Amino acid sequence: MTGKRLRTVVLVAIAAVLLAIWAFPVLWALLTSFKTERDVLAYPPTVIFTPTLRNYADVLFGSASLLPNLLSSVIVAGVSTFVTLLLAIPAAYALARLELPAKRASGFYVLATQMLPPVGLIIPYYLVLQKVGMLDTYTGLIVIYLTFSLPFAIWLLVSYFEDIPREMEEAALLDRAGRFRALWYVILPQVRGGIAVTTIFVFLNAWNEFLFAVVLGGNRVRPVTVAMFNYISVEQTLWAKLAAGAMLAMAPVILLGLIAQRHIVKGLTVGAVKGGGRRA
Amino acid sequence: MALFLPALVVLIVTTSAPLVYLAWTSLERIDLSMPWLSGFAGAGNYLQMGADPRFWHSLWLTLIYTVSTVVLQVLLGLGLALLVLRIPKGQGILRVAAILPIVLAPVVVGLFWRTLVLAPDVGLVDVVTRALGLPSYNWLGDPKLALLSVIAIHTWQWTPFAFLVMLASLSSLPPDVFEAARIDRASAWQRFRYITLPLIRPAIVIVVIMRTMIALSAFAAIFAATGGGPGTATEILNLYAYRTSFSELNLGYGAALAMVLLAITLAVSFVMFRARRAR
Amino acid sequence: MANAGRVSMRGIVKRHGSFTALHGIDLDIAPGEFFALLGPSGSGKTTTLRILAGLEPLDAGQVMLDGVDVTAREPGERDVAMVFQSYALYPHMTVYENIAFPLRMVGTAKGETDRAVKDAAAKVHIDHLLARRPGELSGGQQQRCALARAIVRKPRLFLLDEPLSNLDAKLRLETRVELRKLQRALGVTAVYVTHDQEEAMTIADRVAVFMDGRIVQVGRPQDIFARPATSVVAAFIGSPPMNLLPADLRDGELRVAGVPLPAPRMAGRDGPITLGVRPAALRIAERGLPARVYLVENLGDTTIVDLDVAGQVIKLRTEQAPNVREGDHVHVAFAPEAMHVFDPATGQRREG
Ligand SMILES: Nc1ncnc2c1ncn2[C@@H]1O[C@H](COP(=O)(O)OP(=O)(O)O)[C@@H](O)[C@H]1O
Ligand SMILES: [Mg+2]
Numbered sequence: 001m002t003g004k005r006l007r008t009v010v011l012v013a014i015a016a017v018l019l020a021i022w023a024f025p026v027l028w029a030l031l032t033s034f035k036t037e038r039d040v041l042a043y044p045p046t047v048i049f050t051p052t053l054r055n056y057a058d059v060l061f062g063s064a065s066l067l068p069n070l071l072s073s074v075i076v077a078g079v080s081t082f083v084t085l086l087l088a089i090p091a092a093y094a095l096a097r098l099e100l101p102a103k104r105a106s107g108f109y110v111l112a113t114q115m116l117p118p119v120g121l122i123i124p125y126y127l128v129l130q131k132v133g134m135l136d137t138y139t140g141l142i143v144i145y146l147t148f149s150l151p152f153a154i155w156l157l158v159s160y161f162e163d164i165p166r167e168m169e170e171a172a173l174l175d176r177a178g179r180f181r182a183l184w185y186v187i188l189p190q191v192r193g194g195i196a197v198t199t200i201f202v203f204l205n206a207w208n209e210f211l212f213a214v215v216l217g218g219n220r221v222r223p224v225t226v227a228m229f230n231y232i233s234v235e236q237t238l239w240a241k242l243a244a245g246a247m248l249a250m251a252p253v254i255l256l257g258l259i260a261q262r263h264i265v266k267g268l269t270v271g272a273v274k275g276g277g278r279r280a
Numbered sequence: 281m282a283l284f285l286p287a288l289v290v291l292i293v294t295t296s297a298p299l300v301y302l303a304w305t306s307l308e309r310i311d312l313s314m315p316w317l318s319g320f321a322g323a324g325n326y327l328q329m330g331a332d333p334r335f336w337h338s339l340w341l342t343l344i345y346t347v348s349t350v351v352l353q354v355l356l357g358l359g360l361a362l363l364v365l366r367i368p369k370g371q372g373i374l375r376v377a378a379i380l381p382i383v384l385a386p387v388v389v390g391l392f393w394r395t396l397v398l399a400p401d402v403g404l405v406d407v408v409t410r411a412l413g414l415p416s417y418n419w420l421g422d423p424k425l426a427l428l429s430v431i432a433i434h435t436w437q438w439t440p441f442a443f444l445v446m447l448a449s450l451s452s453l454p455p456d457v458f459e460a461a462r463i464d465r466a467s468a469w470q471r472f473r474y475i476t477l478p479l480i481r482p483a484i485v486i487v488v489i490m491r492t493m494i495a496l497s498a499f500a501a502i503f504a505a506t507g508g509g510p511g512t513a514t515e516i517l518n519l520y521a522y523r524t525s526f527s528e529l530n531l532g533y534g535a536a537l538a539m540v541l542l543a544i545t546l547a548v549s550f551v552m553f554r555a556r557r558a559r
Numbered sequence: 560m561a562n563a564g565r566v567s568m569r570g571i572v573k574r575h576g577s578f579t580a581l582h583g584i585d586l587d588i589a590p591g592e593f594f595a596l597l598g599p600s601g602s603g604k605t606t607t608l609r610i611l612a613g614l615e616p617l618d619a620g621q622v623m624l625d626g627v628d629v630t631a632r633e634p635g636e637r638d639v640a641m642v643f644q645s646y647a648l649y650p651h652m653t654v655y656e657n658i659a660f661p662l663r664m665v666g667t668a669k670g671e672t673d674r675a676v677k678d679a680a681a682k683v684h685i686d687h688l689l690a691r692r693p694g695e696l697s698g699g700q701q702q703r704c705a706l707a708r709a710i711v712r713k714p715r716l717f718l719l720d721e722p723l724s725n726l727d728a729k730l731r732l733e734t735r736v737e738l739r740k741l742q743r744a745l746g747v748t749a750v751y752v753t754h755d756q757e758e759a760m761t762i763a764d765r766v767a768v769f770m771d772g773r774i775v776q777v778g779r780p781q782d783i784f785a786r787p788a789t790s791v792v793a794a795f796i797g798s799p800p801m802n803l804l805p806a807d808l809r810d811g812e813l814r815v816a817g818v819p820l821p822a823p824r825m826a827g828r829d830g831p832i833t834l835g836v837r838p839a840a841l842r843i844a845e846r847g848l849p850a851r852v853y854l855v856e857n858l859g860d861t862t863i864v865d866l867d868v869a870g871q872v873i874k875l876r877t878e879q880a881p882n883v884r885e886g887d888h889v890h891v892a893f894a895p896e897a898m899h900v901f902d903p904a905t906g907q908r909r910e911g
Contacts, residue, residue, distance in 0.1 A: 008367075008368065011363060011367045012370070014363055015363075018360060018377070019373065019374060019377045022378055022380055022381055022440060023377040023380055025381075025392050025393070025397055025436075026380050026381075026384070028396055028397075028404060029392055040402070041402055087290055088287060090284070090287070091286070091287030091288070093283060094283040094284035095284065098284075106284065106288065110287075110291065113291050115493055115546070116295060116299065116545070117496065117518065117538065117542055117545050118497055118499070119497065119518050119521045119522055119525075119538050120299065120302055120521075120541060120542045121295065121302070122522075123302055123305060123525055123531055123538055124298035124301035124305060124535075125298060126525075127301070127531065128298075143294060146290060146294050147294050150290060150294075165647065167643045167647040168647050168649065170612075170634070170641075171641070171643060171647035171649075171708075172649075173614065174612060174635065174641050174661075175635070175640075175660050175708070175712075176635035176636075176664040177660075177664045178633070178664075185660075186649055189651040190649075190650060190651055208384070208386065208387075208388075209385075210386065210387040210499070210500035210503075210504075211499050211500060211503075211522070215526055225388065228387060228388055229387055229504055232394070232504075239396065242391065242395060243396070246388050246392065249385070249388065250383075250384055253383045253384065253385070254380065256383070257379045257380070257383030258379065261375065261376065261379060264379055264444065265444050265445055
């Protein structure tokens with residue numbers, strides 16, 4: 001019927017507007033990154049222009065190259081993700097499965113650490129690292145990244161461990177595997193997907209972190225988020241380059257986000273099912 | 281226990297120990313710009329706060345910022361989810377679009393908005409308003425508009441989160457319940473009010489709790505877009521603590537401000553978890 | 560057999576907080592026996608089985624296998640295999656790998672493992688499915704895979720927790736028979752949990768009847784059927800189960816709903832009793848208890864007639880189609896030998 005048709009049209013139109021609102025700034029930045037600085041400032045803005053790769057070349061290989069910053073981000077996010085998983089996988093398994101003394105209290109403690117405001121952590125870290133001369137080191141930044149990634153990873157992994165029926169493990173015990181081999185041969189292979197999703201989220205959060213990086217980083221350790229911020233403060237109007245840099249800086253997380261697409265709701269709410277996640 | 285211990289120790293060392301040190305710092309006077317004045321201050325920093333209009337202002341902004349962004353996210357997220365659920369096709373692409381803002385670094389989002397979206401004359405918003413024959417506004421330069429702008433930025437970035445959670449929650453509702461309600465002659469509004477809402481309440485509560493925590497410690501997007509300014513127009517408590525500590529290098533007072541934020545966060549989460557369990 | 564498989568449990572107590580799931584279970588199972596744990600849901604059967612497997616810590620008592628106290632031993636050290644109700648197949652392994660797993664864990668040589676896996680798979684007719692994963696099997700095939708994984712290691716004790724409950728009715732009957740044959744062929748002791756009394760009665764050598772965390776009767780199926788130890792057991796066994804009616808015993812005369820009946824030969828004290836009669840022992844007669852026909856259920860080869868006797872519904876089962884209709888007033892009678900007498904207060908059987 002026409003009434004129904006009309007409704008569908010309206011709904012689709014609304015969806016299209018939504019799509020535009022959410023995707024447009026990114027697409028606009030993508031477009032801008034291929035413009036010359038002159039085209040950027042044109043009014044009315046041009047959609048048809050001669051695309052140039054100059055901005056990317058400049059951002060990558062110019063005087064203020066982003067490459068060292070990308071490397072910084074890879075190191076900080078990569079290592080902190082690795083350490084996080086190393087600690088979080090056994091901890092999550094223990095929380096999900098084993099009879100721990102004060103299990104509830106432990107779980108709650110992990111949760112509480114996740115809700116601390118970052119600004120409250122950064123001050124003591126700054127003072128201590130300054131005293132021991134470890135400002136602007138990878139170690140300092142990686143350690144403070146554990147404060148948000150470890151609780152998050154533990155809770156996300158707990159939810160995956162809990163999805164595995166207890167009987168699976170009991171069967172392995174009866175099959176003479178013992179605790180350790182039951183974990184290794186039976187449980188871990190089944191949480192592989194969960195570990196992958198956790199890795200993606202932890203990496204993503206670490207990659208996007210700004211406050212800790214801007215305070216504890218420096219000339220040597222400067223992740224892309226800080227570099228982007230400095231870029232705009234220094235080179236006020238070079239927007240095309242900014243856009244190109246931003247696209248490069250955000251490409252990994254956009255990619256990871258799209259890969260983990262189907263798991264994103266679980267990843268985002270998991271802390272929440274029991275407590276609260278944090279990313280700001 | 282041996283499995284859990286390493287993580288526990290790391291958490292205690294990396295999170296709890298620093299907090300103790302923070303509490304201690306908040307009782308000290310540590311001013312890196314005037315190091316000769318450093319020393320124990322007792323409750324001095326906290327007493328100073330009472331007479332500090334900038335503190336009260338930041339507290340007020342925190343309240344406005346948190347409440348408005350959370351309410352907006354929930355209302356918009358729920359509304360959009362309800363709408364999108366009725367779209368026969370294209371839900372998939374919308375989900376993908378919704379993921380974009382979420383995965384972006386808040387600092388980059390702040391920069392995008394500051395330049396490409398809200399900049400006078402050439403920003404997207406100005407282009408549109410000018411095309412409609414409206415005057416051009418200085419969205420981030422005008423103190424009144426700046427607060428609106430940072431609220432809009434946060435809402436833009438995180439409404440997709442609420443949207444995705446609500447959408448997931450709505451799509452998992454059993455359809456037969458709604459069919460039963462139709463047979464029981466419930467109108468569309470009644471079905472929403474008495475069936476949908478109660479069923480997705482857990483999702484709403486989760487969104488509210490999570491988003492409140494995050495809004496309270498929002499930093500990077502505001503910092504990138506306005507830096508807390510113009511003046512102190514967008515300086516929520518979190519930013520005030522940061523600026524005090526790292527721009528004015530008055531770490532003792534900054535620590536005291538951070539302690540207040542910590543106390544607020546804990547109190548709010550405590551109340552919210554209580555409320556959640558009570559019902 | 561190298562492994563005998565004699566089970567003995569003594570005074571097993573299991574608590575969950577303030578709730579006591581098992582109140583001191585004593586159980587003896589002979590080598591090679593097919594032993595069923597029967598009881599309504601929540602009566603403690605699974606808990607007992609899990610304690611036997613070593614999966615559940617216990618609060619008091621002792622578990623002995625072949626005369627050795629294994630109470631403190633890990634599940635893997637008890638030489639027992641288990642088929643879980645959910646099968647608990649490892650989803651990331653093929654059927655072959657699933658079956659091979661218990662052998663791999665003790666370092667059995669490749670060639671020997673291969674032979675044993677194929678042999679076990681052939682015994683349960685899944686040798687053509689070895690390359691598949693559990694997700695690609697039907698419910699019945701999954702069940703067989705779990706079975707193969709349990710028999711491949713030739714355990715001394717074979718534990719099954721409602722292994723047929725996830726199968727459809729027809730498959731359940733077939734598998735039941737096969738399971739029995741398999742156990743006989745292997746000569747292994749089997750402990751089998753079920754809430755289905757018919758299943759337990761047809762498959763088991765002996766049955767332990769569980770009620771509320773206690774074993775109320777142990778015996779051969781025919782003995783339990785013939786002489787239920789309590790009125791609760793009586794009301795649980797048989798399809799339909801035994802009819803129970805309040806009655807009065809006075810001066811050697813039995814009265815049911817005021818009607819005098821010939822009393823069974825028994826040294827019972829005078830006073831109220833609970834009278835039990837199996838549905839098949841009832842017949843419609845010229846004289847006896849007056850009853851009204853309430854419902855006639857024709858099941859083809861048998862007919863169940865629900866009768867209202869003084870406000871209480873009892874069931875009658877007969878192979879000949881009875882000539883009654885709903886609403887008819889009739890009389891029901893039964894032979895004195897068919898009567899079971901229980902103490903109304905304790906539920907205990909009174910012997911004649
Ligand atoms: N982990 C547990 N916590 C509390 N109660 C339990 C737990 N496990 C079992 N129970 C209780 O113990 C009783 C016996 O359970 P179970 O052995 O599984 O019964 P069955 O197998 O006969 O149905 C039940 O009432 C059950 O509710
Ligand atoms: Mg059970």
